[in-house]
Amino acid sequence: MNERTARKVVLMRAIETADTKHEVLSEDDRLYASRSARELANWQAAEGKSEPSLHHFLQQRADLILKRLAERTPAFSSFLHRRPLMPMVAVLLPLLGFIAGAVLDRIGDPHRVDLLSVPLLLIIGWNLLVYLALIVWALIPSKRTGWASPQLLRRLAVGKNALPRKLPAPLAAGLAQYLTDWSMLSAKLAQLRFGRAVHMAAAAFALGAIASLYARGIVNQYAAGWESTFLDAEQVHTMLSVLFAPALAVFPLQGFSLADIQALRFVQEPSPAGGARWVHLYAATLLLLVVLPRIVLAVVSGVRAGRLARNFPLDLGQPYFRLLADRVGASGPAVLRVVPYSVTVDEARHRGLASVAAMVLGEQAQLMLRPSSPYGEDPKDSLRDARLDDAGVAITAVLFNLAATPERENHGAFLDYLVRSTPRGIAVLLDESSLVERGAAQPGFDTRLEERIALWRQFCNYHKAPATVVNLLQPEKYPLDLGSGLALSTAP
Template sequence: MNEQAARKVELMRAIETADTKHEILSEDDRLYASRSARELANWQAAEGKGAPALELFLQQRADLVTKRLAERTPAFASFLHRRPLMPAFAVLLPILGFLAGAGLDRIADPHRVDLLSAPLLLIIGWNLLVYLALIVWAVIPSKRTGWASPSLLRRLSVGAAGLPRKLPAPMAAGLTQYIADWSQLAAKLTSLRLGRTVHLAAAAFALGAIASLYARGVTTAYAAGWESTFLDAQQVHTLLSALFAPALAVFPLQGFSLADIQALRFVQEPSPAGGARWVHLYAATLLLFVVLPRLVLAIVSALRARLIARRFPLDLGQPYYRALADRIGASGPAVLRVIPYSFTVDESRHKGLAAIAAKVLGEQAQLMLRPSSPYGEEPKDTLRDARLDDADVAVTAVLFNLAATPERENHGAFLDYLARNTPRGIAVLLDESSLAERGAGQAGFDARLEERASLWRQFCQYHGTTATVVDLLHPDKYPLDVGAGLATSRLS
């Protein structure tokens, strides 16, 4: 699935997940989109004598869903036509870089070539420092995608954060979630494109400086020389020999001796001879130290970005996609793994969990119920035999009793351990069945129940997860939209 298709599929997921009450997409709308997309996927599978392609099904379904929403809501149509800032930024920044380099009149005096030109040395020194930082960044592991801030990457990947007016509330919530999710999903791709653009701009800046040198030399007779309060001719010769050694080794340029350097020292009037030689050395040095390395880095970033854009890494193992895949038989049964914490699951509640798995992951979903983890024990001991990175598990859910009071050193430590060691993240189920049985019929019970649920939600949010309240004795009490799935923590 390429980047554009993944963007639309992710947009569809965000909207459908937010529209839990089917206010903007009715059940008929969803069934029609699924049926039409499934027919096309099955037709192409029959042509190729293979299984239905989930990616094609999702792309076609996303096209149908977004098209229908755009027809009904003009504000959503305007959002669809919104373009990220990256394409325009990728064109403008190199142009501005070239113009800035071309306007840098003080690489030398308008009428002289300064052998110790501060702008030249700064350009080369800065680029060498950048290369060193890139090497360090590549060697030292980091969770960051680059030097750019998340807000800059978001604006470049999805544009402005503001939404069009007159959007239905569920759609506005879905688009807000889409902006947050896509910014995170596309962060690496946008970072590579930004790096490519910055490298091109740096190369363009150096090319602009070279062009400025030669253009001014057409109408001006450069006089070459140098002056320094603290350096003598020998030290200047050593410095320039090291600086221009690569250019002299690669290009057939005229070299210089210590006597040449001594003769070019500015005393009263600069020498009118030899300016062209130093212009060529400056240009060749900028070419070798700045232009060519930056172009190579830009090409590498562009190729890496192209690979990601052509095969965008969208995790189709998420509950939402697994539930849709179940409708076309594009994958095997999805597995919901439930890890109870200080919670004994009896037969009735086990059936409730199975019903929730079917609602969330499709009718063919399977339930994997692990033994309850004892209260207060170390998670690494109770879960030593659990394969938390099992690729066959679509969702790992921690099951808590809503009647319990969350404790950071016990419940929180358990959540933190699972979040660190479960690649796809975790979900949290809060079972209210036992609490509801004890408080049924009591005055003000509903308010106390909501207060306890709110406490747990805040607690889980603090630990990077999202909690879902369920009643395992009455699994249909709370709607869990098929395809919406359970909210899971995202690991950065």
């Protein structure tokens, strides 16, 4: 799935999941989009003599839904036609870099070439420091997307956060969720593209300085020389020999001796000849140490960004997509794996879990119920035989009894272990059936139930595992459909 299709699919998912009451997208709208998209996907599969593709189905369905919403809501149409900031940034940064490089080099005496030119030495030194930082960054693992801030990457990925006015509340909520989802999903792509723009800007900055050197040399005669309070001629010769060694090794340029450096000191009369030699040396050094490496880094970032844009990593194993895949027949039965913690699952509650699996993952969903983990036992021991990275499992859900009181050292430790060990993240099911059976007839029970639910939700959110309340004896009490599926934690 390419980036453009993934963006539409993520937007479709955000709108559908926010529109739980079907206010902006009726059930007929959704069924029509699914039916039409399925027919188109089957037609494409027949043309290619292959199985129906979930990618094609999602693309066609997103196009149909977004087109219908745009026809009904002009404000949403304007949102769809927003232009991203990245293309403009990719053009403006190098342009501004070239201008800044040309202007920076003009600071100082326009009639002389300073062998210890501070602007030119700063350009070279800064870029060498950047290369070192990039090497260190590549060697040190990090969860961050790079040196760019998440706020900057979000702005580049989704543009301004302001939503159009006069949007229905569910549509506005869906767009807000989309901005959050897409900024997270495309952070790596935005970082690569921004890095490419920055590298091109750095190369353009050095090219601007080179162009300025040669442009001034056409209309002015350079007087070459140097001056320093703390450095003598021998030290300057050593430093310049190291600095210009790459240029002298690659290009057939005239070198220099210690006597040349001594003769060019500004305490004597500045030499009106030989300025071109130093212009060529600085230009060649900037080309080798700044322009070419930065262009190579920009090309590498561009290639990686292109590969990522063509194969965007959208996880189609999530409940929303698995249910759609079940409808189009593009995948096998989805599996809901339930991991009870200090909970006894009898036959009635087992049937309730099967109903939850069908609601979330479709009628063909399968339930994988693990043995209950004993209270207080180390999760590594109780889950020793569990393949938590099993790609065939769509959702791994921890089952807690709402009647219990959450404890950080027991329930929390169990959640933390699963969140760390499950690549796709986990869901949490809070079963209220036992608590309701015991206290439904007691005065003030509804208030106590709400307080207990709030306590568990806060506890699970703290452990990065959002919770969903269910009643396994009455699964229909809390319907979990396509728009309100299980909330998954984010795997680290």
